[in-house]
Amino acid sequence: MVPGAPYVRFAPSPTGELHLGNIKAAVINWLFAQAHGGHFLLRIDDTDTERSTQAFEDAILRDLRWLGLDWDSFARQSERTASYEAAIQQLQDSGRLYACYETPEELNRKRGLQRAAGRPPVYDRTGLRLTDAERAALEAEGRRPHWRFLLDRKRVRWDDLVRGPQDVDAASLSDPVLIRADGRPLYTITSVVDDGETGISHVIRGEDHVANTAAQIQLFEALGHPVPIFGHFALIVENDGSPLSKREGSRTVQALREQGIEPLALVSLLSRLGTAQPVEAFADHAAAVAGFDLSTFGRAAARFDERELAKLSATLVHGLEVSQASARLGEEIDPALWEVVRGNLERLEDVRDWQAVVNQPLEPVLENPDLTARAADLLPTEPLDGESWGTWTKAVRAETGAKGRDLFRPLRLALTAREHGPEMKALLPLIGRERAARRLRGETA
Ligand code: GLU
Numbered sequence: 001m002v003p004g005a006p007y008v009r010f011a012p013s014p015t016g017e018l019h020l021g022n023i024k025a026a027v028i029n030w031l032f033a034q035a036h037g038g039h040f041l042l043r044i045d046d047t048d049t050e051r052s053t054q055a056f057e058d059a060i061l062r063d064l065r066w067l068g069l070d071w072d073s074f075a076r077q078s079e080r081t082a083s084y085e086a087a088i089q090q091l092q093d094s095g096r097l098y099a100c101y102e103t104p105e106e107l108n109r110k111r112g113l114q115r116a117a118g119r120p121p122v123y124d125r126t127g128l129r130l131t132d133a134e135r136a137a138l139e140a141e142g143r144r145p146h147w148r149f150l151l152d153r154k155r156v157r158w159d160d161l162v163r164g165p166q167d168v169d170a171a172s173l174s175d176p177v178l179i180r181a182d183g184r185p186l187y188t189i190t191s192v193v194d195d196g197e198t199g200i201s202h203v204i205r206g207e208d209h210v211a212n213t214a215a216q217i218q219l220f221e222a223l224g225h226p227v228p229i230f231g232h233f234a235l236i237v238e239n240d241g242s243p244l245s246k247r248e249g250s251r252t253v254q255a256l257r258e259q260g261i262e263p264l265a266l267v268s269l270l271s272r273l274g275t276a277q278p279v280e281a282f283a284d285h286a287a288a289v290a291g292f293d294l295s296t297f298g299r300a301a302a303r304f305d306e307r308e309l310a311k312l313s314a315t316l317v318h319g320l321e322v323s324q325a326s327a328r329l330g331e332e333i334d335p336a337l338w339e340v341v342r343g344n345l346e347r348l349e350d351v352r353d354w355q356a357v358v359n360q361p362l363e364p365v366l367e368n369p370d371l372t373a374r375a376a377d378l379l380p381t382e383p384l385d386g387e388s389w390g391t392w393t394k395a396v397r398a399e400t401g402a403k404g405r406d407l408f409r410p411l412r413l414a415l416t417a418r419e420h421g422p423e424m425k426a427l428l429p430l431i432g433r434e435r436a437a438r439r440l441r442g443e444t445a
Helices: 020-035 054-067 081-093 104-116 132-140 187-198 207-222 244-251 253-258 263-270 285-290 306-318 322-329 335-344 350-359 369-378 388-400 405-416 424-431 433-440
Strands: 007-010 039-044 073-076 097-100 146-149 155-160 164-169 177-179 202-206 229-233 236-238 302-304
Touching: 007 020, 007 187, 007 202, 020 039, 020 054, 020 202, 020 229, 020 236, 020 244, 020 253, 020 263, 020 285, 039 054, 054 253, 054 263, 081 097, 081 177, 081 187, 097 177, 146 207, 155 207, 155 229, 164 207, 177 187, 187 207, 202 207, 207 229, 236 244, 244 253, 253 263, 263 285, 263 306, 306 335, 322 335, 322 350, 335 350, 335 424, 350 424, 369 388, 369 405, 369 433, 388 405, 388 424, 405 424, 405 433, 424 433
Parallel strands: 007 039, 039 073, 202 229, 236 302
Antiparallel strands: 097 146, 146 177, 155 164
């Protein structure tokens, strides 16, 4: 790491699959670290023990590896409880933590009354005013306290890397709950303790966390940590402006991978979505790093267009060398076949389909059996080359009178059983004379 370079983190909670919304944070933080010779920490925020699972953690690691976003260090919040306990003690000693006993229903009722009276639903600090006797009485009822952080009711200001100068009146915020009634610390504090102790220099995350930031800045200060630089990027929405979360299932990294989307297509798209810069297909991570500029991210909602992603992905597939394509698929691809079909592929996996067309028996589609049978008789002898198709189809035309679509469509369908595909003049030599002749006569070959 370059001295003074950014130290950033991606901190997913293993309570679900990674999706477009949360990998944007991974992509931006990773590119930012790479672009400045910095450090990228992967931190698993697994304090929610009821919802966190090992399977989701494994899936996060698998998805990040697939995206090529390797991490310089790794941490798990569930292994850092001693640090959280020490921080909680520190806040308690400085009088910044207080016990509250309201149930969720009671809090809801309070908020309802505040709203009805035209007041903002800010927690009224009842817990702060309880006497020892009142506390004892509540505990005798069997109530366990949860603990809130006493905010300093002043204005909190920060210069957001994406949103510009921010100014939040802490009096408009409820004192955040830091510890649940069952004793477990919540994200609001664990994240600050980790960021503070790790020396995170920049917290770059989605704008859904803006409301946390004012309280977290006060927590950094209360714990004696330097306050990091914050940046909150706009959330991704569907192309029609609707929230992404409704269709999360189809927006997971796993689902996109299964659709055959290239990992670099996602990195390319997410590095530009929400900026004024055009989306480019970066052929490798180094190009994505070179093309990355955090200062170009803006506040406007980032619209996700799946056709744009599919197009980017296809562009990247077209640009792969045969060695790269073979490595990605884990099987040897014939270089001659690759050259012929790559420009036609939407997904890398589709090369298997064309491999089968060329090498495996297929059931031909005979639209005009007379024509194709006569064409079979006219096939030139081996070796077939790039000229053979032209010579042959001229001869078939001369013999049958068929031309244009009436000529080419039945030939393509008989030879490939597909309506579209790479140029026939390039495919024919790969199919070979013998197989072509049999297909043209309607045999499975
Ligand atoms: N675990 C939090 C989340 O997934 C991290 C947020 C943050 O970056 O501070 O939303």
